[in-house]
Amino acid sequence: MRRALGIGLWLLAVAAALALFAFLPHLMSDFHSRDLARAGVFFIAIVGLNLLTGYTGQISLGHGALMAIGGYTTAALVVHEHWRDVWTIPLAGIAAGIIGFVIGLPALRLSGIYLALATFGFAVAMPSLLKKFSGLTGGTQGLRFLESSPQQVTGLTGSVTIFGHSMTQNHFLYYLTWSIGIFGFAFAWLIVRGRLGRVFRAVRDSETAAVSSGVNLAATKTLAFALSGVYAGVAGALLAIQDEIVNPLSFTFLLSILVLVGAVVGGLGSLPGLLLGALFVQYLPSLSTHVSSRSGVPDFVYGAAIIAVMILLPTGAGGLLRRVARPLTTWLYTRP
Amino acid sequence: MKRTLYLATALAGALALATVASGQRAATPGVTSTEVVIGGTIPMTGVASAYKTVGLGAAAYFRYVNAHGGVNKRKIRYIIRDDQYDPAQTIGKTRELVEQDHVFAIFNSLGTEHNLATRPYLNAVKVPQLFVASGATTWGKDSKQWPWTIGYQPNYRAEGTIYGRYVAKTTPKARLGVLYQNDDYGKDLLAGLRNGLGKKKKLIVSTQSYNVDDPDVQSQVARLKAARSNTVMVFATPKFAIQSYVYARKLGWRPKVYVNTVSSASNVMGIAASPQVAGKKQVEGTISIVFLKDPTDPHWTRDRGIKLYRTVMKKFKGTNPKDVYNVYGMSVAHTFVEALKTAGKNPTRDSIMRAATHLNVHNDPFLLPGVIVRTTAGDRFPLDQARLERWHKGRWVTFGGLFRVR
Numbered sequence: 001m002r003r004a005l006g007i008g009l010w011l012l013a014v015a016a017a018l019a020l021f022a023f024l025p026h027l028m029s030d031f032h033s034r035d036l037a038r039a040g041v042f043f044i045a046i047v048g049l050n051l052l053t054g055y056t057g058q059i060s061l062g063h064g065a066l067m068a069i070g071g072y073t074t075a076a077l078v079v080h081e082h083w084r085d086v087w088t089i090p091l092a093g094i095a096a097g098i099i100g101f102v103i104g105l106p107a108l109r110l111s112g113i114y115l116a117l118a119t120f121g122f123a124v125a126m127p128s129l130l131k132k133f134s135g136l137t138g139g140t141q142g143l144r145f146l147e148s149s150p151q152q153v154t155g156l157t158g159s160v161t162i163f164g165h166s167m168t169q170n171h172f173l174y175y176l177t178w179s180i181g182i183f184g185f186a187f188a189w190l191i192v193r194g195r196l197g198r199v200f201r202a203v204r205d206s207e208t209a210a211v212s213s214g215v216n217l218a219a220t221k222t223l224a225f226a227l228s229g230v231y232a233g234v235a236g237a238l239l240a241i242q243d244e245i246v247n248p249l250s251f252t253f254l255l256s257i258l259v260l261v262g263a264v265v266g267g268l269g270s271l272p273g274l275l276l277g278a279l280f281v282q283y284l285p286s287l288s289t290h291v292s293s294r295s296g297v298p299d300f301v302y303g304a305a306i307i308a309v310m311i312l313l314p315t316g317a318g319g320l321l322r323r324v325a326r327p328l329t330t331w332l333y334t335r336p
Numbered sequence: 337m338k339r340t341l342y343l344a345t346a347l348a349g350a351l352a353l354a355t356v357a358s359g360q361r362a363a364t365p366g367v368t369s370t371e372v373v374i375g376g377t378i379p380m381t382g383v384a385s386a387y388k389t390v391g392l393g394a395a396a397y398f399r400y401v402n403a404h405g406g407v408n409k410r411k412i413r414y415i416i417r418d419d420q421y422d423p424a425q426t427i428g429k430t431r432e433l434v435e436q437d438h439v440f441a442i443f444n445s446l447g448t449e450h451n452l453a454t455r456p457y458l459n460a461v462k463v464p465q466l467f468v469a470s471g472a473t474t475w476g477k478d479s480k481q482w483p484w485t486i487g488y489q490p491n492y493r494a495e496g497t498i499y500g501r502y503v504a505k506t507t508p509k510a511r512l513g514v515l516y517q518n519d520d521y522g523k524d525l526l527a528g529l530r531n532g533l534g535k536k537k538k539l540i541v542s543t544q545s546y547n548v549d550d551p552d553v554q555s556q557v558a559r560l561k562a563a564r565s566n567t568v569m570v571f572a573t574p575k576f577a578i579q580s581y582v583y584a585r586k587l588g589w590r591p592k593v594y595v596n597t598v599s600s601a602s603n604v605m606g607i608a609a610s611p612q613v614a615g616k617k618q619v620e621g622t623i624s625i626v627f628l629k630d631p632t633d634p635h636w637t638r639d640r641g642i643k644l645y646r647t648v649m650k651k652f653k654g655t656n657p658k659d660v661y662n663v664y665g666m667s668v669a670h671t672f673v674e675a676l677k678t679a680g681k682n683p684t685r686d687s688i689m690r691a692a693t694h695l696n697v698h699n700d701p702f703l704l705p706g707v708i709v710r711t712t713a714g715d716r717f718p719l720d721q722a723r724l725e726r727w728h729k730g731r732w733v734t735f736g737g738l739f740r741v742r
Contacts, residue, residue: 031436034428131547140547141449141519142423146456156460170435243424245453249549250424 006332021178025171033174034242035282040177041239043278046262047181047188047271048231053260054268055192056224057204058107062119063232064255065126066103068246069096070236075143075246076136082149085241086176092237093230100229104222111207123256127248142247145240153244177238184231189271191227200224232259265309267318276317280309364684366440372407372676372683374466375415375433376445382420383548386574386604387446389655390469391416393665394444394672396652401669403651407676414669415439419450421548426450427457434463441466441688444488444668448472448521451485459484464689466675467668467718471495471597472524476717479693486692486711488668490627490719492521492571492596493528494741498625499569499594500532502724503539511541513565513591515556515580517572518545525571525596541565546576557583560591567592574604581614593622600624600725601660602632602732609730622727625741627707627719628663630732641701667702671695671709671718706738 025033045063052058070092077083077091106118130137137143145153154160155169162172191197202210203220211217240246258281266277288301313320366373378391395414402411415437417429426445433439441464445451448470458465459482467488468475475487503510514529516522522545530537542563544556553576560568561584568584568591570577577599584591595605600622609619629636629645636642645666649657656662675691676683683691695718697709707721720741725732 029436031432034431034435127549139518140549144423144453147452150456150460156457244427244457245424247422247424249422 002332006329009332018182021182025174030168030170033168034170037170037173037177037242038239039278039282040174040181041235041242042259042262042281043181043275044177044184044238045232045235045259046266046274046277046281047184048228048235049259049263050266050268050271050274051188051191051200051231052224052228053263054270055197055200055204056221058104058221058224059112059116060103060119060225060228061116061253061256061260062103062122063228063259064251064253064257065123066096066100066229066232067236067239067255067259068126068130068251069099069229070233071240071246071251072130072137072143072236073233074237074240075145078145078152079138079143079148080136082152084152085145085154089180089234089237089241093234096233096236097226097230100232101222101226103229104225107221107225108218120253120256123253127252130248130251138247140248142245142250145244154241173242177242180234180238184234185271185274188231192271196223261306265306265313265316267313267316267321270316270318270322272321273316273318280317364440364682365438367410367683370410371413372410373413373415373437373439374441374443374672375417375437375439376443376469377417377419377426377429377433377450378444378446378469379421380416380418382418382422383575384421384447384573387469387661389659389661390446390665390668391444392652392655393659393662394669395665396648396655396662397666397669397673399652400648401673407673408681412673412676414443419447421447421450423447423449423453427453430454430457434458434461439463440683441685443467443672444469444665446470448524449519451475452520455482455485462685464685464692466688466692467671469664469668470521472520474520476715479716484689486689486716486718488671488718489597489664490625490722490741491717492524493531494720495597495625495722496525496528496530496571497532498528498722498724498739498741499623500529500534500536502532502623503567503594504533504536507567507592508536508539510539510567510592511563511565512539512567512569513560513563514540514543514569515553515560515572515576516543516545516569517576518547521598522571525569529569546572548573552576552583553579554583556580558587561587561589565591567594570595570599572596572599574599574601578604578608578613581608581618585614585618590618593619595622595624597625597627597722600626600732602630603656603659605727605732606632606730609727616730619727620729624725624727624732625722626725626732626734627704627722628660628667629702629704630660631663632658632660633731641703644701663702667700670700670702671697674709704734704738 049063052060073092073095074088077088078085103122107115110118131139150156155172160167160169160172199215199220202215262277262281265280267273284302284305288298291301378388379385380388398412398414419425419429443466446469451468451470462484465485471489471492473491473493475485516526542560542565544559546553546556557580570580577595608614609616629641631642631645674697679687679691693711693713695709695711700709709718711718721738722741723734723738724736725734
């Protein structure tokens with residue numbers, strides 16, 4: 001009986017979340033849905049990073065660079081090949097997945113802080129790499145969608161019509177980003193629940209034990225990197241579509257750090273908290289300028305907030321959610 | 337069950353918080369009976385923050401105008417957004433100004449790349465992109481394709497042409513080295529220089545470019561010296577212009593320098609000339625062009641315009657009154673006010689665009705005497721007059737007459 005109630009509550013929560021997703025943009029000003037769409041980009045990247053860092057235990061400080069691969073794939077296809085912007089998203093994911101696989105190779109020999117440094121090097125080198133191949137990437141100036149192929153930007157003049165249903169461009173970006181986000185989240189959830197998720201966790205908890213249980217370490221690690229790369233690539237593509245421009249400044253190592261901060265605040269090794277991680281990364285900078293816009297103050301508030309979260313919520317928002325829900329789940333899943 | 341209740345309450349609370357009441361929309365966005373709202377992006381922080389006074393000077397002048405009754409009883413509210421000189425941010429902030437703040441027009445947004453990035457959007461949604469703070473030629477030249485965009489200052493190509501002509505005429509044996517920013521702004525100046533040199537193009541012995549996000553221009557300056565150039569064109573923003581003096585001095589090299597208006601503000605030159613930076617000797621004799629009155633020039637102490645400038649600045653804290661970019665900001669704000677006056681009792685986006693393309697302002701107190709702000713439907717370069725100037729003993733001295741730069 002309680003079991004049924006549990007499933008019912010669970011379904012209700014999913015339905016409520018989906019309803020919230022559908023109606024949220026109509027409850028706020030049009031422009032705010034663009035901010036939310038940006039939070040969605042972080043959400044997707046963070047979910048991807050969590051598969052790698054939270055579940056497989058491989059630290060990556062290079063996810064900003066993988067997002068750059070995705071963003072530039074989209075931009076190059078739109079600007080040079082005149083593709084419709086939204087159709088480039090799958091290719092951007094694949095491209096970043098391949099690069100993710102490649103940067104996963106050092107992970108076979110490096111671990112912990114050494115792997116973090118190797119991936120960090122990749123993130124630091126990325127802006128210079130982008131400037132180097134200026135024929136493809138536009139160098140420092142980057143690639144501007146609007147100038148080269150405005151007809152490929154969905155909703156340039158502010159409205160988009162899908163299946164005869166018209167909406168503003170900001171709403172369109174919100175729905176596009178968060179639909180992909182929800183899909184990616186569900187996919188990650190299925191992976192984590194299944195056999196692959198157990199293999200990932202086994203590698204995280206003890207590589208020796210995992211190998212002795214027959215886990216192929218090399219395949220698992222590179223697969224996690226590739227999978228995580230796909231998420232980052234899709235996030236980067238969506239970022240490029242929202243900005244309508246890519247340049248090396250948008251993909252500095254700071255972006256990698258932001259994604260990691262989001263994953264840690266959201267809670268490594270848990271999924272529901274990541275939503276809060278994404279909102280944290282998106283909204284904290286602008287909230288901290290509300291405190292005072294004098295130079296230095298927003299950075300200070302930002303840093304202090306991260307430290308406060310780490311002290312108060314060592315397991316991130318995910319850990320908090322678990323603790324809050326524990327009485328409920330205990331009650332639901334213990335037989336009377 | 338209690339928990340679910342809490343959750344539901346929390347959710348409802350969040351929704352209530354998230355709901356932001358949207359204000360009533362007027363017929364023309366940004367224009368009410370008491371107010372005209374305009375906005376623009378300025379690098380208030382970051383690599384190009386030296387330009388923040390372009391925005392602050394304009395804000396100071398609007399405040400002065402508002403204190404004296406505004407325009408047609410409307411106050412001008414000017415929203416400045418910081419884009420940190422990053423074009424990706426410019427797009428976002430400009431959209432925010434248009435879609436969230438519902439501005440009447442985008443005004444005085446700074447930077448070539450930055451305005452290029454937003455121009456297609458602003459023209460698609462038909463929001464005026466007024467008096468772009470960049471001297472790229474395209475603002476005036478490509479008005480057929482981009483009817484909602486107009487520039488302000490003398491264009492870079494024309495400026496380069498002046499230097500080229502002057503060099504060809506006065507020092508036909510010079511060996512020219514060029515340092516330029518690797519984007520449309522730097523390339524415009526370089527193209528103008530080549531144009532002005534005409535048959536003497538071969539005087540250019542070396543061209544070196546830098547990227548905005550490069551840390552310094554040390555290696556570029558060294559290469560210019562290695563090419564045995566004796567005259568250097570500095571087509572760079574203030575930070576890099578100052579660096580080029582510094583690195584030349586470190587190499588024990590003292591070429592004749594031409595510096596573009598983008599960096600020739602006397603406060604920038606003053607920094608370069610200070611002994612702990614590059615020193616007076618290194619900067620002495622530098623040549624540039626000028627179209628604004630310099631507030632530090634004793635020549636203008638009793639001038640009506642500079643007196644007004646000082647009055648406005650006295651009431652406006654937070655910016656250095658010696659900074660000549662304030663004067664630029666005030667001049668462009670003055671022009672906007674003139675345009676708004678002629679745009680009718682109830683200005684629309686169409687009428688302000690018409691006013692901006694039919695300017696004939698003879699009384700701008702912040703410009704050199706004789707400089708007229710003039711546009712017609714076919715001529716979209718508001719400012720096209722300037723004088724040459726030479727840095728001598730710590731300040732600029734103009735020489736030669738006023739000439740038209742096209």
